Amino acid sequence: MNINNSIDLSQMLSIVLPLIIIQLILMVIALVLCAKAEQTRGPKWMWILIILFGNMFGSIAFFIFGRRNEG
Amino acid sequence: MTALIQVKGLTKSFGTVQAVTGIDFTIEEGHCVALLGPNGAGKTTTIRMITGLLKQTSGQMIFHGAEADGNQRQLIGYLPQSPAFYNWMTGLEYVIYAGRLCGMTAVDAKKKAKELMERVGLSHAAKRKIGGYSGGMKQRLGLAQALVHSPKLLVMDEPVSALDPLGRREVLGLLRELKQETTVLFSTHVLHDAEELCDDVIIIRDGGIALQGAISSIREEHRKPIIELQLEEDDQSQRWLSSYIAQMQAAMQRNAESSLIMEAVLNDNIARFTVKEIEAARQSLLEDLTRERVKVRRLEVGYTSLEDLFMKVVTA
């Protein structure tokens, strides 16, 4: 059988869409926190670039290392 | 008057350094006591031992007649020098949390916390994040959280020294009210704060007690008459003054008992004589001044202040 034929674009999209949505949610939370943070470790614009272009890892890196004065 | 806490031979050493060397004191219930001393004298170490944050190397602390075993924490409210809170909490939430940690139910803690926030003048900021509080606000929040479980003893480490004049006045005002209601022990390196608030003072120096007692009786006992003399700044007068002081010091060394003057110090062209008997000393000095035709600018007779005593005790 041929897997290739059994997949069309819309089906593919419906499978991948949740992945994209979750990534977007992470990114949005990270961006909002970054914008609201009084102090970030390193310049803010750098973190925004990391979050925007670093995929999931950019956001995670910001969550863990980006903020100061959490406690 | 009953003793709230008795401290006997309290000692703390860090490695080979002895930070506190066997101090004894008693705090009476209802009194306000200042632990006074220069920086590095062992004030913070002593306070941390009393609160149980630091274990003493040796010595005893007896609360209400029972040896301290960690349960003293229920009796004590503690405010460190620069308290650190959780910046993500609001002020009110923090005080409620402090109350619940002391065993209050959530409802009781909330009621008491609101009361205290009002009392320390933070009700307008009660629902703001602590991260945005100023130094003075944090100190007042620290007071509120220390008082939440109605402690028998309020212990504070340098409560006002990190504050600006305004914050300082606010906190001192609060403390003046609080000492009517509870026993207070606080450390400070500023004599003035101790004098303003306290009944008793414990002056410590190099980890040991240099002097302790009620402020009024210390003031009475150690009060000595002094004469301050300032001359015109021409060479002749100045020369006379230094030779006179040298002469007095020599006389003191020869015969300390019969000398009129107990101490002579020259500082910024002002001579200070600590004397035994004010009348005789004044008479003698005036006679000398007239005979030698010295140009006097100022001559003042007074008494040593607590400040003088404090400086003498901590620098001796």
Next chain:
Amino acid sequence: MSVSAAHNGNVEKRSFNRTSEIGRFAAMVEKELLELLRSFKLLWVPLVFILLGIMQPVSSYFMPIILEQAGNLPEGVIANMPKPQGAEVLAQTLQQFGTLGVLVLALVCMGVVSGERNSGAASLILVKPISLYSYIGSKWTAMLVLTWGSLAAGYLAAWYYTGLLIGSVPFKDIVSSLLIYGLWLTLLVTLTVFFSTMLKSPAGAAFSSIGCIAVFSLLAGIFPKQLGWSPGALSGFAYQAVSASIMKGDYFGWAIVSALAIIAGALAAAVWLLRRSSSVE
């Protein structure tokens, strides 16, 4: 600061009912969870696990197409490639959790005790009449809620997607492998709490706990016969549990017991360290 308030604020009378140690412990757990919520950890950590969980079945599903697009393979190879079993994909998901998931959890927990001690916030809490067991225990409990919640969310998402795209796996296999893997991650988080109490540096705590976990599983992998009873074998048992070809020997029970023993020991040691350095009680 009115005078009447001064009289209402009775510092003398004890007008409140005392709650037990349990009540204080509950208050502390509540605070820890609130902190996780306000720092958004309770949101983003599960999301990351869900993402990791979904990625594995999705990439397995699309792998043949991706390979074909690359186009270098001769005709017929892809058609003849064995399709992965659902259980296999789930075992791979667990391996993802074992690398990236472990890293994230260790980094999230690394400052749980040292952060408060470094800032001085701990000294205000530790002068309160609380037990140090409650202090460490509350932090541990909150971290476990985060860990188990994230793991369950991610693993269930992986299970759902695997069932959809690749092939269904019985739910009871999921539950048993989830429980075993949860214990493995619990061990990691407990060690992080312990190192966070011992070391001032959060990075040091994360590094040490990840190091311990790596050494455990490395040793159990190299000496499966001699060290099959050690906690390092747990992740292997979890893969087996879902692959259904389980060979739960006598060792399985011992691996669980040894993991629980290390967890209990690490917690007790954390309390001991905290007591020695702060001397409360």
